[in-house]
Amino acid sequence: MTPEKIAVSVPDLETASPYLRREFELRDIPFELRTGEPLGSRPAGRIFRLINECVSSGFSFSAMKALLLNRAIPWKHGGMRERLVEFGIRNHCVASWSENGETLDIWAEAFKTPNKADPGDWLLRDWYRLLRNRATSLCSAKDFPEIRRQWFAFRRDLLNIEEMSPADNDVLARCIEELSSLERLGALYPELAPRDAFSFFANLLEEVQYVSQRSPGGVSVFPWRVAAGTPFERHFILDASQDNATVLYRQLPFLREDKRLDLFLMDTDASASFFEIYRGQGTAVFSFAERSFTGYRTVHGHFANGAALADESARADDPYEAERLFRAGASAPRRLYPIQKKSIAEWNRVSRNRGFSFLKEAFENQSEAVSGLIDEKKTTDGRVRVSQSDLSEYGLCRTKWFLNRLAGIEVSDSDAELMNDRNLGLVYHSVLKDLYEKIRTEDGVFVGERRNEYLSWAENIAQTAASGHAEFNGPLAQPIIDSLIRRILEGIAKILDKDAEFLDGFVPEFLEERLTLEQKGALLNGVIDRISRDPADNALVIIDYKSGKAVSGKRYIPDEENRIGDFQIPMYIRLAEQSPESPYLGQRVEYAWFASIRDGAFKPIVQGEGISMGRLRPVSDRDGFEPTMEAFDRMVDFFEDGIRRRDFTRPEDLSWAVCQSCDYRRVCRAVYSVAPGLD
Template sequence: MNAPPEPSLRERIHAFLDDVDTILVFPTETTARYWIADYAYCSPRHALFLNRILSWDTFRGQFLPKKTQKPANSTIRHLFAALFLESEKSKSLRWFANLSADDSNTRFLPSIVAALPQLVLFSNLQHHERSTYEALPAALRHDIELLDESYRMFLSERELYEPLFEQPSIEQFRHREKVRYLVCFPQLIDNFTQFYQDIGSPAWITTTLEEYGTKPVTVIQYPNALMELRSVLRHIRILLEKGVSCDEIAITAADLSSWRPYLQQEASLREIPLAFIQGLSPLDYPGGALLRKFRDVVLRNFSLDSMKNLLLDIAFPWKSLDIHRALIKRAFQLNIPTGSTNARNVDIWEKKLSIKTEDTELLEFYRNLKAKLVQLSRSTTIQALRITLNVILDSLLEPVWKQQENSILAFCLDRINDLQNAMAACRIESVSSCFSLYLQLLQKTLYVPQVDDARIPVYPYRLAAGIAPTYHFILGCTHDATSTVSGVPNSFPETLHDVLAKQKQDLSAIILSVFSVSGTNVSVSYSRVAFDLSSSLAPSSVIEQGSIQTFNERDFNTLRHKDPLYAEEQLWHDDVGGFDGNLRAFWLQKRWFDSAERTVFTEPSDDFAIRKAPEDVVRHFSSSDNLFHISPTSLDMYSTCPAKWSYRYLFNVDGGDTYRLLPLDPLKIGNLIHDIYQQFFKRAAALGPFRKELADTYADVMNEIFERVFNRYRVSSDSPANAAYEYLYHQYVRQIPAIIEKELNQYPNNIVIGLEFPFRQPYADQGYLLEGRIDKILGLSESESKEIVVIDYKKSYTLRRSQYDVESSGEGRSYQLPMYAKVMEAQGYSAVEAAYYNAQEAKFVCIWKRTEDQRKTELLKDLDSKLKAMTEGLKSSDFIASPSKNHCRNCPYRQLCRRRYAFR
């Protein structure tokens, strides 16, 4: 006869609860609450007294002494750490802090707070395991003893006590007759054996379910974490579609902090509702992140990045978003990298915004914001903190916000009361950096948003060991993620683990074994490659005792073909095979498609980039003289891509503003170089022909002009940071004067005919007017000869002379110098040479020389064809794009044109 089946975990726990004289104790509050609800819903009795199931913390607390003093809590520990770091004693710290740093409170306070709960462990070592204690680093022992003495004195002076220091005693517990306590999964409870011995091992406390920590575990191995996650979510999606309720499914992530964002993203795409049991810090939600950004702005001295992160975040309901945008835009224009909170230093925001009257409103806004945020960061009392914070919020935010974000912000503000109560209990009226301490408390506080609809619970590892849903998926069970060591402080380096080997207890295998039976259908899995592409190993206990099962590729593909997201991907590739014909698109997919139909999938009614514009468009850019005004830049742009020309000149869309703060603005540097050269050659021309005999004089003139222009630039509103200015100065103090020697060698004895020479040359019979400005025109002798050289200055020049060869394709060729030559020849001159001067490399690049008449003729002929093509194109309203890899690579109008469309 076959043996009866082994009772399930649920059946055993329900059987225990059927005995009214039995009280169950579970390792965590989460497990206790799970079994309260499970017994109430699933047992025949459908009812249970809440005191029939306890968590371990609640049960252990009944054995602790009852005191009249107030207990210390996390807020009080933070207060102690803040006061301790301000005291003289803290200067002798050698392990936890280095107080030579200015921001010691901010940097080292968390490590001090984390050490306080561990003091009792080290105290026990000192008194009972002296040899082990002496093996610890001397610096650590010194700091532990200093902290222990200071913290106990702090508590004593304020009539407080630390619950973590109290030892359990059987005399403190009120035991009812006939009641027995069953501690479930005792191997999951830290120091349970020691506790049981300390209270005298009473017979009415027994343990049960220990055997579940010894069962071998089978783990499914996936190639990578994304495949693991999607496979599980596809399985869950199928279960939901079959009618399985959310409360019958549970997910546990061994490394929830790493998996959480991917879980949220992938689950939302598949319409799988999740409820994360472990909350996040309220500072990780927009409602609380605002407070962190207030602090960051001050800590970073009102840097442009921190100001941008705060003022341009549209998650917040700003009252004056237009002013925020105007301020940040102006900061880019004025090249403002940072401000200052030190009154002795110059605040670049105030300095540059004070120059022009049109910036007065922005300057006033900045000053008010800065004053309030600095006052907030320097508040020392609760009253000052609360008043200043409320003033800032009232002045910046609209009262209407999303309900959840309002709730989170209200939760954060309520924590000020916690800090106030703790300060009152500690008899503390003020503390430096009150706002920073407040944010530290919020960072350690967890906020769990309330949800009303049914959702699948997602647990962090260890918290849900011992529950029993119908389907339980335990994800990411790598060796590192499942490693759990008890008896060693978590906040201390692993180098101490060997020293504390006697106290160390490895619970990794036990916890994983319990998880493997925590449900009717349990799936334990891991992947060899994590989301960050690091390699992972299976848990060592699985390798030694359990088994590793490679994921079934056939089952994986079956699940994948039931996923509407994967189906959509394949349909875009014209692959329609292997899919379930009854697949239903997710709501998000429908929303995406509806949006795409209205935008990218629908041709604009007037898409000038793909078809010619209406003929009457020409009147919007034709001049009163009925000629098309063409500059070298506009000709080059139209020749490259007519659509790009239309966005810039017809629609006046400025594509050059990237809102990136550059240490040095190339455009301003170019203008600086032009200014120096213009002034220099104007002075040099007054001395007669440009000849080598005056080289020293030219050098003196150049140095004088260079210093004057650069000094003016340094104090202007456009000046860069000091370090960037010094770099620019030392780079160009050698490069700019080099033009003297280069020009004396290239064009000796020349005379200047024109500097920054403006031109407006009409060609009425051809329908256009050429306009622009020539940097320099040189005559090659003092005679009446009309032979000239046209020169254009470039900060740097990337084109090659070979691009102007007759046999070349002309791709990327600029028609600037040929246009200059055409205009000057219309005025009776002969441009026998045309050259660019590259200031960065200090050399001339001649696109044709005096002996290359045929080359010049061909280039002017090519210019005429480009001008004719542009004129005819404008007359016919032809702005059709000419996309190519080179044309579109850095085009700022790609998202308008969409001929070679890509998200950027």
């Protein structure tokens, strides 16, 4: 029997169609979906709505990205669209704005002083101007004939229609047919012409149903009821459940239920009639699943009298079912679908011994390029440079450290943002550093009574906080910083309050300075946000600012294998106490705290007896922190040894959940690995 003589009817075709497509393609069966979807929902037909959204939003980044990255639209001029999106990300082109009654184009303003300017930015600027002018002219067309003229101008200058697929070209042609119909109606009834012709046209495309014109041949797939009584040799009705296959007709459905009862208006159940029409040809087979995509189902009551459903045993000769049974120990399938044969050949190809894999073995001396990168990026005079973030990342996954720190694979931004947590953290650190430098210069020590004056200093400092950071370049950067001054000052005020409570009279002595320390074959390095010193007894307090939530103290308690989860506090204590560059060389650090700017709280990790923190409980005192320092030293040795051996293997005990959330999972592909023999 040829596929053209087979039909399939599905009650909830919108939900089931992706699964049906997959099954037909897996079995290499030609098919034809006999159902429509709005023209404006098709990838090519969406272009008119996307253009309209660009213009109406003032060419906001989100609208521009949706238009430019629609793969169904073939643009001229090579990679201009990707370059324009990248330009918008690095210049924070989020949205245009109004100033003194004038609308300012965010993209045009960004092109005046671009961040990380590229020599080709002027070409990009001209291409954007062409896009903006053509799109604006199209959306502002006063009538439908003008829309046609502007569309063909847009297409001529910006699109490469020859590269569009035949199916997408058909959709676009149908959209223009609808425009022609509107032109004829507009000529007949000019007094009824809409005010915004292009928006009217774009909205119409969201309502007009379009059925793809596929090549003839294949199984016909219909929505439920549409193909009732059609003379196919075999007709399969899927999901004949009570919920989905019931057909109810209601008289005067707009009336309330009590009114309908007063008029003796009852619902008419036409389900049985449709079932009989389908069965009238003698070729229909009904089926249903007790558990479908949307939940559990019950077979339709029409079949309670013993009417036959499809027999599950019909799957016995299915090659996929035979393949599943073969993996469980049964005999080999008698036949295979083409895609199965291709898959087996591909599996045999990739399952061959491929030799060396850095995911499973250390590089050692196998790659001069890797050795060169290590010498360039991670060693100084033969010593391995170590930061606390190196230890945290390498300890979690050596492969991630290699891809990020050594190979230099960056996780690119996909959206333009005005301010994220990292940007805000930079501002906080910058303001706090300058503020405490001024306090040290003016007063020598922190004076709690001058808290309000310190806050006014912070306000002046915050006004220019973003000027030294490339992340804040772009037309909207400084206005956004200005609008966030209040939020920044609220965070600074919380830190000042805590200093007044616990560190009144302390000298804010060491502010965001780098220290280094040679430890065996490693060179430790780090930047400490602040060390405050009590001039009375020289007690030292290390403070690390966190714009978000502080690190949990549990991460500094060694586990059963004497490992810790964070290395920041041990690194800073080691540097402050032993670095030759440290003004506190040879002294003992009794206090180490996180300062949560968001929560306005100090979180003690190491705590001496001289400062009372009330109910706040630290991890331990300095003596009790020694096991953590020993775990830190072991990790330094492990890291230094691993770098020298070029060991970037993936830990065997790393959980799948950790890999699944990793930004580099698509590079190392550990989450996609398949073990032979697994069902």
